[in-house]
Amino acid sequence: MSRRTADAPLTSKIAILDFGSQYTQVIARRIRECRVYSEILPHDTTAEEIRRGGAQGIIFSGGPASVYAKGAPRVDRDIYKLGLPILGICYGMQLLARDLGGAVESSKRREFGPGKLSVTRAGRLFAGLPRKLEVWNSHGDKVTKLPRGFVAIGTTENSQAAAVADMKRGFYGLQFHPEVSHTPRGSEIIENFLLGVCRCRPDWTPGVFIERACEEIRAQVGEDRVVLGLSGGVDSSVAAALLHKAIGKQLTCIFVDNGLLRAGEREWVREIFGRHFHMDVRIIDASAKFLGLLRGVTDPERKRKIIGNEFVRVFERAAKSLARERKGRPYKFLAQGTLYPDVIESVPIAGNPASLIKSHHNVGGLPKRMKLKLVEPLRQLFKDEVREVGLQLGLPREIVHRQPFPGPGLAVRILGAVTRERVRVLQEADAIVQDEMVSSGWYGRVWQSFAVLLPVRSVGVMGDERTFENTVALRAVESRDGMTADWVRLPYDLLARLSGRIINEVRGVNRVCYDISSKPPATIEWE
Numbered sequence: 001m002s003r004r005t006a007d008a009p010l011t012s013k014i015a016i017l018d019f020g021s022q023y024t025q026v027i028a029r030r031i032r033e034c035r036v037y038s039e040i041l042p043h044d045t046t047a048e049e050i051r052r053g054g055a056q057g058i059i060f061s062g063g064p065a066s067v068y069a070k071g072a073p074r075v076d077r078d079i080y081k082l083g084l085p086i087l088g089i090c091y092g093m094q095l096l097a098r099d100l101g102g103a104v105e106s107s108k109r110r111e112f113g114p115g116k117l118s119v120t121r122a123g124r125l126f127a128g129l130p131r132k133l134e135v136w137n138s139h140g141d142k143v144t145k146l147p148r149g150f151v152a153i154g155t156t157e158n159s160q161a162a163a164v165a166d167m168k169r170g171f172y173g174l175q176f177h178p179e180v181s182h183t184p185r186g187s188e189i190i191e192n193f194l195l196g197v198c199r200c201r202p203d204w205t206p207g208v209f210i211e212r213a214c215e216e217i218r219a220q221v222g223e224d225r226v227v228l229g230l231s232g233g234v235d236s237s238v239a240a241a242l243l244h245k246a247i248g249k250q251l252t253c254i255f256v257d258n259g260l261l262r263a264g265e266r267e268w269v270r271e272i273f274g275r276h277f278h279m280d281v282r283i284i285d286a287s288a289k290f291l292g293l294l295r296g297v298t299d300p301e302r303k304r305k306i307i308g309n310e311f312v313r314v315f316e317r318a319a320k321s322l323a324r325e326r327k328g329r330p331y332k333f334l335a336q337g338t339l340y341p342d343v344i345e346s347v348p349i350a351g352n353p354a355s356l357i358k359s360h361h362n363v364g365g366l367p368k369r370m371k372l373k374l375v376e377p378l379r380q381l382f383k384d385e386v387r388e389v390g391l392q393l394g395l396p397r398e399i400v401h402r403q404p405f406p407g408p409g410l411a412v413r414i415l416g417a418v419t420r421e422r423v424r425v426l427q428e429a430d431a432i433v434q435d436e437m438v439s440s441g442w443y444g445r446v447w448q449s450f451a452v453l454l455p456v457r458s459v460g461v462m463g464d465e466r467t468f469e470n471t472v473a474l475r476a477v478e479s480r481d482g483m484t485a486d487w488v489r490l491p492y493d494l495l496a497r498l499s500g501r502i503i504n505e506v507r508g509v510n511r512v513c514y515d516i517s518s519k520p521p522a523t524i525e526w527e
């Protein structure tokens, strides 16, 4: 979460104060979907900081605490004097009510799950919406006495004040969660608040972002040089394209071939970034080194550690020799495709499942000793925004809509020891999976689809010959964020084609299985 709010923006902006709800990021998403820029800030951000940041409205998120509890998160009271509209959601509503002179009580019945809101006064918040709305509740406390100036604008079975407003000041409170998908018309309520109440313009577009990001990159970097670890994944590719647009030849990308990549990946990266975009891409073939270090290693965690450590070493060495070879300005910056969800930490409030600090996986592999300063131009964006920006920058759809690929590469999909031969077998099987998934139209409909090489050989028959060969497992999962996943019910015809092609075309495989486990209890990758 950023402590600092950027100076007054060119675009409309909403500040979200975070009270530790697991849905705070979802609120930010919904606002961005309305094409309004939003920023999540700690709940104790001062009124002055918010004013300086240039927000046109404020949202108080929900949270697990009770407003009267000791240590419950509060706001700087001067926020109420800024003259900005405020929308309080759940805990945010209770806090708003309490701070402005109302009363909140623990209700006897905890309301959790679906409910029906009866809109009693449409006003600006419910403009254009039906009088009865499906809403999603998750709260114990409720507002029992409205502060002066407030009226109830919606009721539920359990509450006479499920939606409240002080229309004069533009203060609104909702007991339910408009941001979650279980409140089907919730996005429209949020949009009404943004456009109708706060008078925001829907001006947050990829084009605006790119323009602003380029200016910021140039201001940060000046005449110095930037190095970027390009993996061919969506985030580093979009970061590379953006930096290239901003500073052209001052950017050098380093692509490390660890010998554990998909078939043809290296050539593909050279073609797209080198030939098509004319970027300065340095390709380092470190496959012999990586495969050497992995020889005989079968433990999944050890594999990951070896690969992670060696990556940092190779990258560091490449960046240093780059700095030595190139005359002129030094390399002072390291660019990374860190995204917003990697950056935000929720406020650590007891009982909040989202309060664990996210591990910065992009930052994890940083060459610390190099003392490079970070450039992270995507740190305000969510994944789908990154994709839009990538397309706008002219990256091909195949890159922008790529499925995730694990950092340790095929090593975690080759169970048991990794050898060049086993990498070859898996690369060939994987290429067939990608090919068939794309041509059948399934590639873009699933979160991930890939092949796994098992340390199992079984008997088969080919022609008149008895075979004793490898087994490939196929995995296709659907997921929103990789945290949970379910296996995809791929059509039998497609599975048959996959199995037929893999067994016929990949030397060394005579059996194909389909993985029908969900996460949890299984994971997406096999190691």
Ligand code: XMP
Binding pocket: 361, 404, 405, 406, 407, 408, 448, 482, 483, 519, 522, 523, 524, 525, 526, 527
């Ligand atoms: P699991 O296997 O834990 O994977 O269910 C969840 C998601 O994370 C990806 N994954 C990784 N991504 N570095 C990455 O960048 C890694 O070391 C790594 N391990 C797993 C996995 O592909 C899935 O999308």
